[in-house]
Amino acid sequence: MESYLQEIIRQALLEIGAEENQIPPIKIEKPRDPSHGDAATNVAMLMAKTLRNNPRNIAEQITAKIRSDSSKVKTAEVAGPGFINFRFADDYLYSELASILEKNTEYGKSSENSGLKCLLEFVSANPTGPLTVGHGRNAVLGDTVARLMEWTGAEVEREYYFNNAGRQMRMLGLSVQARYLQELELDAGFPEDGYEGAYISDIAKELVHEHGDSLANEADETVFKEKAEKVIFDDIQNSLKRMNIVMDSFFNEHTLYEDGSIQKVIDTFRGKGLAYDKDGAVWFKTTEFGKDQDTVLVKSTGEPTYRLPDIAYHANKLDRGYDLCLDIFGADHIDTYPDVINGIEVLGYDKSKVEVLVYQFVTLMKDGKPFKMSTRKANFVTLDELMDEVGEDVTRFFFLMRSPNTHLEFDVNQAKEAGEKNPVFYLQYAHARIQSILRKVTELEAFDGSADLSLLNHESEISLIKKLMSFPDAISGAASVREPHRLITYLNELAQGFTSFYHDCRIIGTEKNLMHARTMLAEATARVLANGLGILGISAPDKM
RNA sequence: GCGCCCGUAGCUCAAUCGGAUAGAGCAACUGCCUUCUAAGCAGUAGGUUUCAGGUUCAAGUCCUGACGGGCGUACCA
Structure with a gap:
């Protein structure tokens, strides 16, 4: 058109x-x-x-x-x-409606990104503890952007980048070791910056159960670290699975050291005069790119800062032939990712192929008060706890309903409300209602699924058809700016359009031809709702 | 101090990369269940889009400057 x-x-x-x-x-x-x-x-x-x-x-x-x-x-x-x-023209509307029903589960797909190979990196939490509410927004945003991209024709791979070496993980191992010894009543104290969460003790208990006291004389924390990593990673993947998120690949930062690509980055930087030694550390001349200060790539201890492997990682991604590398980052990274972008440009890559989606922080509200969270200490809320409390669909929806670049206030009380206060159910309810009607229609008589659609000329019918027609635009609009909440806005309008049709136009009990035509309109609406909810990763129930 | 994000109804937020009369939900008020799911619908009220300038046919949106809030600004990730 x-x-x-x-x-x-x-x-x-x-x-x-x-x-x-x-x-x-x-x-x-x-x-x-x-x-x-x-x-x-x-x-x-x-x-x-x-x-x-x-x-x-x-x-x-x-x-x-x-x-x-x-x-x-x-x-x-x-x-x-x-x-x-x-x-x-009305005829145009009817032919579009017919084509929606024909395309069915495929309706809404477009080809504007077809042929685009896209790598979406998200979550990427190191296995030091269960996923928290903050990770939740990252995970759901990433996965939904992935789905949006897929609906516009892109080929998307979801990747989880992690680091299981370094100080954080050592501390994790030491924490488990300490708890293990405490379980055996061999009090060894607890590391000063150790992880205090209850999950550490759980892992220690598991080790006691499996090995008794045979690990009491381990020289270092390696065994404990490895066990903790395994348990925690299983837990993380389980949380993701509950939210309908399945990663295609996991990328271990360590491989970048093994294949020499970290060293290659430093060498290239030095060759171009953009890296130098000072005070025993290796520095990146970020002042060349408009920053106030140069930044450290390798600490005087010999340990690289996270920037260095991150640059190598992005080079690795581009080497794998992706046209677009999307990263989902929290607002705390906002000042650091330019170093990565500049870094890969120095290495000769096309930096326009890397795009960063930054989201603002989540405030959990409970009983009208913000719920303060500190990691490491025991008072954080895990994603699993949140899902236990409000359900998976609600969790996904709440993370998606706001624009990524505004702070998200997650009101647990509102989310727990099963009724009218909760915006998730409005969409699901519309879908369930339609399914109920469709069941009743088929109970009445066998309906072959064809009808004279030109009988649909009520104002509510016409505007509902038009709303259905703009579904593909809603998807590609949301996909092109990487903002899933736009799809939610659309689906709300659609559900609203359906309810006014529902109130204005009876289906069952009207003249047979009209009933058939309206049944088809209802069916198309349910289809679009289900497709849309599917993109959001939320279920479309047949009954509520 | 510097960088990034934000400031829209009482509250939480929308507003299709500059468009026509700024919209939803919650809260408040008024109606609607012997008819396909009332987890719903219809209606009322609520605004100088923080403020001051600028750009043009047109600004919540872009530019400049204030004011207010958030996040960064580590040889932490």
């Missing part, structure tokens, strides 16, 4: 004397206010200067010249300061 409109407008512009090269890209958009029509363009206003005429006059001339196919476009009118509003 869009390209059709662009073409007839272009023809009209040529007829009123515009030169081919004066015509700007003709933008067709959907007016916010449906009373303005189904599609609109501002091209007359854009042409005002070049044609030396006022926008309304130009718009009048264009509409006078437009020769449209009456089976597609009903009217073209000038409005406001010079908008041209189009109204679709």
Whole structure:
């Protein structure tokens, strides 16, 4: 439809004397206010200067010249300061509705990103403890962006990047070891910066159960660290699975040391004069890229800072041939990822292939008060605890319903509310309602799934059809800006459109042909709701 | 101090990469269940989009400067 409109407008512009090269890209958009029509363009206003005429006059001339196919476009009118509003022909709506039903579970897919190989890196929490609420937003955002990209044709791989070496993990091992010895009543004290969570004791108890006291004389923490890593990783994957998230690959930072790519980064930087030694450390000249200070790549202890492997990791990803590498980062990384981007540019990669989606922090609200969380100490809320309390669907939905770059207030009381206060159920309820109607219709008689759709001419029916038609746009819009909450906004409008149809137009008990036509409209609505909820990773129940 | 994000109804947030009369949910108020799920619907009220300038046919959106909040600003990840 869009390209059709662009073409007839272009023809009209040529007829009123515009030169081919004066015509700007003709933008067709959907007016916010449906009373303005189904599609609109501002091209007359854009042409005002070049044609030396006022926008309304130009718009009048264009509409006078437009020769449209009456089976597609009903009217073209000038409005406001010079908008041209189009109204679709009814026949066009009916044929679109039929095609929605035909495409079924595929409806909403587009091909704008087809052929795009995309690597989406997210979660990437080191295995030092269970996933927390903060990781939850990361995980759900990442997975949903992945699904959106897939629906627009991209080939997406989900990757989890982790580091199981280094100080953090050593501390984890020492903490488990200490708890283990305490279990055996061989009090060895507890490391100062150790992990105090109850899960550490659980792991220690498991070790006592499996090995008795045979590990009491271990020289170092290795055994304990390895056990902890395994247990915690299992736990993390289990949490992800509860949220319908399955990773395609796990990338261990350690491999970057083994294959020499870390060293290669340093060598290249040195070769270009962008790395140097000072005070026993290796520095990256980030001042060359507009930063206030240079930053350390390798500490004087010989240990690299996380930036260095991160640069090597991104180079590795690009070497694997992806067209787009998407990273999902919390706001605390906001100042550091430019180093990575600059780093890979220095290495000769195309930095436009790396894109970072930053999300702001989550505040958990309980009984009207913010719930303060500190890691390491025992008072954090794990994702599992949250899901136990409010359910998986609600958890996913709440993480998605706000724009990534605003702070998310997660109100546990509202989330626990099974009823009207909870926005998740509105969507699921609409779906369940339709399924209930569809069950009743098939109980009445065998329905072969064909109907005269032109009987659908009630105002509520027409606007519902139009809403269904804009589903693919809602998906590609949300995908292109990587903002899942836009899809939620759409689905809310759709569910609202359905409920007004539901109240205005009875299905069961009306004349048979009309009942069939309305059944098909309801079915298409359920289909779109289910497809949309599927992208959000939320269930679409048949009964509630 | 510097960098990034944010400031929209009483509260939590939308607003289709500059468009037409700034919209939802919650809270408040008024109605609606012998009819397909009331987890719902219809309606009322609620705004100088923090403030001051600027850019243009058009600014919540872009630019500059204040003010207010968040996150960074480590030889931590």
